[in-house]
Amino acid sequence: MRAGHSSQRILIAGILSIALGACGNSGQGGTGAGGGTSQVAGSGGVATGGSGGSGGSVGTGGSASGGTTGNGGSSASGGATGGAGQAGGTSGTGGQPGTGGQPSTGGQAGRGTGGTGQTGGAAGAGGQAGSGGQPATGGQAGRGTGGTGQTGGRPGTGGQPATGGQPGTGGQAGRGTGGAGQTGGAAGACGQLDSGKRSISFGTQLDAQAVMCVAQQLAKSLANPGSAQWQAKGDQHRTYRFADANADEPYRLYVPTNWDGKSSLPLAMFLHGSGSNENSYVDSNNKQMLNLAQEHGFLLVAPLGDKGAYGNFLRLSSPFGKPEEAAKLMAQVTADSERTNQLSERDVINVLELVLAEYPIDRAGMFLFGHSMGSGGTWYIGGKYASYWKGLAPMSGPFVQETVYPWDDLRDTFIFVTEGTQAPSLDGSRVLRDWLKANSFKSEYLEVNADHGGMISPVLPDIFDFFDRSRGS
Numbered sequence: 001m002r003a004g005h006s007s008q009r010i011l012i013a014g015i016l017s018i019a020l021g022a023c024g025n026s027g028q029g030g031t032g033a034g035g036g037t038s039q040v041a042g043s044g045g046v047a048t049g050g051s052g053g054s055g056g057s058v059g060t061g062g063s064a065s066g067g068t069t070g071n072g073g074s075s076a077s078g079g080a081t082g083g084a085g086q087a088g089g090t091s092g093t094g095g096q097p098g099t100g101g102q103p104s105t106g107g108q109a110g111r112g113t114g115g116t117g118q119t120g121g122a123a124g125a126g127g128q129a130g131s132g133g134q135p136a137t138g139g140q141a142g143r144g145t146g147g148t149g150q151t152g153g154r155p156g157t158g159g160q161p162a163t164g165g166q167p168g169t170g171g172q173a174g175r176g177t178g179g180a181g182q183t184g185g186a187a188g189a190c191g192q193l194d195s196g197k198r199s200i201s202f203g204t205q206l207d208a209q210a211v212m213c214v215a216q217q218l219a220k221s222l223a224n225p226g227s228a229q230w231q232a233k234g235d236q237h238r239t240y241r242f243a244d245a246n247a248d249e250p251y252r253l254y255v256p257t258n259w260d261g262k263s264s265l266p267l268a269m270f271l272h273g274s275g276s277n278e279n280s281y282v283d284s285n286n287k288q289m290l291n292l293a294q295e296h297g298f299l300l301v302a303p304l305g306d307k308g309a310y311g312n313f314l315r316l317s318s319p320f321g322k323p324e325e326a327a328k329l330m331a332q333v334t335a336d337s338e339r340t341n342q343l344s345e346r347d348v349i350n351v352l353e354l355v356l357a358e359y360p361i362d363r364a365g366m367f368l369f370g371h372s373m374g375s376g377g378t379w380y381i382g383g384k385y386a387s388y389w390k391g392l393a394p395m396s397g398p399f400v401q402e403t404v405y406p407w408d409d410l411r412d413t414f415i416f417v418t419e420g421t422q423a424p425s426l427d428g429s430r431v432l433r434d435w436l437k438a439n440s441f442k443s444e445y446l447e448v449n450a451d452h453g454g455m456i457s458p459v460l461p462d463i464f465d466f467f468d469r470s471r472g473s
Helices: 208-222 280-297 323-330 335-358 375-384 426-438 458-473
Strands: 235-240 247-255 265-271 298-301 362-371 391-395 412-418 443-448
Touching: 208 235, 208 247, 208 335, 235 335, 235 443, 247 280, 265 335, 265 375, 265 458, 280 298, 280 458, 298 335, 298 391, 335 375, 362 375, 375 391, 391 458, 412 426, 412 458, 426 443, 443 458
Parallel strands: 265 298, 265 362, 362 391, 391 412, 412 443
Antiparallel strands: 235 247, 247 298
16 A cells, blocks of 8 residues: 555545445445445445345346347358348348358358348337336346337347358358347347356356447447547546437546547546446545546546446355355346346446547556446456456455356456455455465455445555556556
8 A cells, every 4th residue: 555545545434335246225325334424325335135136026128038030041142131131231242242251151141230120120129128116225136127128229230240150151140139039139240149148157148249249339330530529538428329228328438638639548447336326436535536547647437337237146245255145146136137237237348349439548458447336347347358458456345256257367467456444345355365366366455444435535546556557567
């Protein structure tokens, strides 16, 4: 800990008392861990989430059957129409005219948008998705439905264009909208968003490559270099249209005012705690986070995460070292809570790709950090989408497990774990600290004499110093 920050480390409580992991319901507040008056609305104390925080019967979201997926017909020719309008680009081309890569093999054939009837449009809206009543106090699990059903987003487009699989198969082409499908129609050439399995045991069934692919296509479609806000500097409140969530999703963006408009910018993405939003932490303590971003020359971006916990179903009852508690929470996941967390996870990646499409970002200088529920999101998004990140800085939230987690993907990632000595997650963070050290990860650990919310302000300067150290390594 730097001596220059010692005065800040005596701040106990009174800064942000955000519910840990899933502590506190969304927007109901609570008692606050270790007392103190929260500066973040609804942050709460250490609410356990009632009966596991499953969210009760939160949100219906319609019957998410996936409708008729559309297999692209006989796309083997590299130009077959795949039923009604699933041509995969210009009918019969699939790359070089009439060849699809290797002559007539299909190669990239079927990469198209799915043609007529493939848009998803209002199909699959799932009716008016349920409000979820009062979202469970568990915060991390089943906190709401995530909007007005699945509209299909930008069906049939996206990022990793279908490779065509074996020559002549047409790959993922024409997989289409999913009708009333849960994941919308954003599959197409990106592959199926919902893989039906969990690559991380405590996360969603989303396929990471498909999520990134769809987000990149969305960012490309929304890019507008002629707009007044394009590559703007300073503090910005922005929104984008997320069709599958039926929402105009907000996010906070700060670009150093002394940026020259050309140089590559390092990036720091922040994930807020339960009961907060994209602005709560950023504005707290006289905009401390913005001031640090300006001082260190970082572009700072903070997404809302829609209505979920960034894809992570864990909370306070299941910190690192308690797999049996994690299993209990996963047993409570419902179709509605799954969809809520899927939309939350996708919102984070959408916002990240929007920024990457607009600003010249130093791809070797990208960092993810978050507090409480946002710490759980940092572990989850940081591991599942490890290719983005130079370093991770989870704050007061050891919401990760040893098994069925891509630890090997983080071998070259710098990790800075911080905790308050009066926080209820202290024991879990210490177990995690020792495990990371014993397994030779590039990890650092810092404790400050503060409670769960009070630890934020004292450690933020150290976190930005950690970003700078890691960039130079």
